Amino acid sequence: MNGPQPPSRRRFLRMATAGPLAATGALALGAGSAHAADSAYVMCYFTESTNLGAGTDYGLHLAVSTDGLQWTPLNQNNPLVTPTGGAGGLRDPFVMRKQDGSFVVLATDLKGTDWNRDSVNIHVWDSADLRSFTGYRLLKLHDMTDTHSWAPEAFWDAGRGRYGILYSSVNASGHNVIMVSYTTDFRTTQNPQVFFDPGYDVIDGNMAVGVNGVNYLYYKRNQALVGARSTSLNPGSFTPFSTPVAHGGTEAPTLVKSLTSNTWYLWGDTYTPNGVFYAWQTNDLASGTWTALDQRRYTQPVNSKHCAIHPITGSEYSNLLAKWGAPAWNRLKSYNYPARYVRHAGFAARIDTYPIDPYADSQWKLVPGLADSSGVSFQSVNYPKRYLRHYSYALRLDENDATPTFAADATFHRTAGLADSSWASFRSHNLPTRYIRHADYALRIDPVSTATERADATFYVGH
Numbered sequence: 001m002n003g004p005q006p007p008s009r010r011r012f013l014r015m016a017t018a019g020p021l022a023a024t025g026a027l028a029l030g031a032g033s034a035h036a037a038d039s040a041y042v043m044c045y046f047t048e049s050t051n052l053g054a055g056t057d058y059g060l061h062l063a064v065s066t067d068g069l070q071w072t073p074l075n076q077n078n079p080l081v082t083p084t085g086g087a088g089g090l091r092d093p094f095v096m097r098k099q100d101g102s103f104v105v106l107a108t109d110l111k112g113t114d115w116n117r118d119s120v121n122i123h124v125w126d127s128a129d130l131r132s133f134t135g136y137r138l139l140k141l142h143d144m145t146d147t148h149s150w151a152p153e154a155f156w157d158a159g160r161g162r163y164g165i166l167y168s169s170v171n172a173s174g175h176n177v178i179m180v181s182y183t184t185d186f187r188t189t190q191n192p193q194v195f196f197d198p199g200y201d202v203i204d205g206n207m208a209v210g211v212n213g214v215n216y217l218y219y220k221r222n223q224a225l226v227g228a229r230s231t232s233l234n235p236g237s238f239t240p241f242s243t244p245v246a247h248g249g250t251e252a253p254t255l256v257k258s259l260t261s262n263t264w265y266l267w268g269d270t271y272t273p274n275g276v277f278y279a280w281q282t283n284d285l286a287s288g289t290w291t292a293l294d295q296r297r298y299t300q301p302v303n304s305k306h307c308a309i310h311p312i313t314g315s316e317y318s319n320l321l322a323k324w325g326a327p328a329w330n331r332l333k334s335y336n337y338p339a340r341y342v343r344h345a346g347f348a349a350r351i352d353t354y355p356i357d358p359y360a361d362s363q364w365k366l367v368p369g370l371a372d373s374s375g376v377s378f379q380s381v382n383y384p385k386r387y388l389r390h391y392s393y394a395l396r397l398d399e400n401d402a403t404p405t406f407a408a409d410a411t412f413h414r415t416a417g418l419a420d421s422s423w424a425s426f427r428s429h430n431l432p433t434r435y436i437r438h439a440d441y442a443l444r445i446d447p448v449s450t451a452t453e454r455a456d457a458t459f460y461v462g463h
Contacts, residue, residue, distance in 0.1 A: 037314075038259055038311035038312060038313055039066070039259060040066050040311070040312050040317035041256070041311055042130060042317075043063045043064070043071055043301070043304075043309045044062055044093040044095045044105065045063070045304040045305055045306060045307040045308075046090060046091055046107075046304075046305050047077070047302075047305060048273040048274055048305050049273065050356075051273065051357065052273050053357070053358070055274075055302070055360075056303070057078070058082070058089030058090055058091065059081060059083075059089070060080050060081050060093050060105060061073065061074075061075075061078070061079055061080065061093075062075075062095075062320070063077075063301045063304070064317050064320050064321060068258065068259075069265075069279070069293075069297050070297075070298065071299060071300065072326050073301040073327055073463055074321070074323075074326075075324040075325065076325070076327050076329075077301060077302060077327060080324065081125065081133045083107070084136065085121075085136070085137075086109035086121055087111040087117065089112065090109070090110070090111070090123050091108040092107060092151040092252070093106070093107040093308060094152060094308040095308055095310050096153075096154050096155075096310060098163075102128050103130055104124065104125070104127070105123075105126075105127065106122055108122060108148075108151060108152065109122055110148075117148070119148060120140050120141060120143065120149060121141070122139050122141060122149055122152045122167070123139075131319060137187065139187065139189065140189065141165060141192060142169070142181060144192070147170045148168070148169060149168075150168040150169070150203060151167060151168055151306070152165055152166065153165070153166045153167075153207065153308070154186075156209070157182070157233050159233065160233075161184070162182040162183060162184050163182065163184070164180045164181075165180065165181050165182070166178055166180055167179050167180075167181075167205075168202070175200060175201040175202075176201045176202055177194050177195075177197040178194075178195045178196040178197070178203070178217075178219060179193065179195055180192070180235055181193075194236065195235045195238075196217060196228060196235075196236075196238050197236075198228075198240055201221065201222075202219045202220065202221050203219065203220050204219055204251050204253060205217055205218070205219045206308075208255045211285055214231055214285075214286065215229060215231070215232070215238075216228070216285060218253035220252070222244075223251070223271075224250060225245050225250055225251075225253040225268050226240055226242055226244045227241060227288055228240045228241060229286075241288050242288030242290075243288055245280050247276075248270050249272070250269065250278065251270075251306075252267075252305075252307070253266060253267070254266070254268075254308055257311075261283075263283055264281065264282050264283070265279055265281050266279065266280045266282075267279050267309065269305060269306055274305075274355035274357075275305055276300075276339075276354060276355065277298070277300040278292070278295075279292075279297075294338070295338035296333075296335065296338045296460070299331075299460065299462045299463070302331065302359055302463070330365075330463060331363060331461075331462055332362075332364065332459040332461055332462075333459060334351045334459060335417065335420060335456075335458035335459060335460070336419070336455035336456065336458075337351060337438075338460075339353050340352055340441070341354055342362065343361040344361050344383075347398070348397075348442065349394075349397065350443055351438050351441050361382065363381035365378075365381060365384075366378060366461070369411035369413075370406070370411050371407035371410070371429055371430070372411055375411045375412055375429055376414055377411055378410075385400060386399050387400055387410040389406060389409040390409050390431070390434075390444070391409065393444050393445050393446065394444045395436065395442075409430065411429035412427060412436060413429060413432075414426055415427055418454035418455075418457050418458050419455040419457070419458040423460050424459055424461050425448075425454075425457050425458055425459070426457075426459070428445045433447050434447055435448045437456035437457035438456050439456065
């Protein structure tokens with residue numbers, strides 16, 4: 001659940017006692033496990049921009065990826081569907097393939113940052129293919145009073161023959177715990193009970209079920225991500241074991257298994273508006289230790305918050321792109337400063353650290369070169385009459401005056417990245433010995449010869 005945790009306050013529970021469901025607990029692979037045909041990923045999220053301005057939207061957003069690291073937002077990073085009930089907005093969406101092969105989407109019933117709003121419900125949609133969403137409803141999770149139902153996620157419990165829905169609520173002692181309610185159809189739930197309570201505040205539970213006979217639960221504690229594990233799926237059976245990982249106040253853990261190797265990734269989100277995603281990796285989930293992933297290797301969708309990631313098939317990946325489309329704009333990430341992106345500020349071009357305000361300053365349409373259609377020109381998204389051009393070697397955002405000089409100054413030729421051939425570099429059209437590079441974070445065109453200059457002149461073209 002993104003956002004600061006509310007102050008602890010004693011809450012009163014009217015909870016059903018554990019029934020027959022609590023007595024079972026045979027282990028089985030969860031519905032979240034990858035199918036043999038899976039070869040890509042889908043991410044769901046909502047969006048918040050700096051200061052909750054333009055780019056903030058509490059609807060369901062999706063992005064797709066072939067490697068689970070670099071993402072293509074769908075529908076121009078606009079929502080695919082928005083709740084009509086409850087608070088009229090969502091946070092913390094979660095997507096999962098059910099046992100019948102279709103998908104279910106869950107989300108917190110909360111619009112914006114009204115942390116004191118309590119709800120016994122979550123948002124639910126059904127989807128055959130993530131191209132359409134049907135059966136929207138509010139699903140009641142419990143009868144507890146004066147508490148919330150944050151960050152719902154689900155897993156398949158074969159021993160119970162039901163799905164468990166995890167969510168965060170406050171117990172009678174006044175701190176957040178991870179609850180579970182069980183369902184067969186995501187229309188009614190039974191047996192709400194505490195799933196994990198280590199005796200201190202925890203939120204944002206995320207599960208990996210049936211990994212070499214062990215179930216893993218990652219959660220937020222004290223602005224860090226921590227793991228617990230159990231050989232059963234019984235409530236109360238999980239024991240903390242991992243080394244905490246964090247980067248600037250981290251929450252919303254998401255475990256992702258590589259589809260091509262034994263690598264696991266752990267994603268986390270900073271809790272501020274327009275939070276930054278960080279990722280870690282391990283080749284041994286049982287070790288509980290993680291290594292920070294180089295930010296060159298992953299790029300979050302712009303303004304994305306509290307994501308969930310799920311494997312999909314290659315045909316589902318292609319069909320989602322065909323239905324919703326890839327963005328008509330790009331962002332350019334610096335190779336040697338991968339937390340920074342190309343943007344304009346005061347019509348001067350530079351690289352600045354994400355998040356960028358306003359975020360549209362970092363969005364560009366790569367159009368056919370104004371002086372040579374085999375080249376490329378960078379058209380501003382929020383100032384569409386203006387293009388990046390060089391002037392006295394400095395790059396700035398100027399209005400196209402339709403002269404041959406402007407067209408030549410605003411045209412560049414994309415080449416293999418000078419520091420990494422899988423990235424990109426951009427050579428000036430009319431000063432072909434010079435490339436776009438950053439120097440003291442300002443963009444200019446310069447001759448490039450040293451390793452540092454080659455890194456300065458290399459960019460990732462993504463979204």
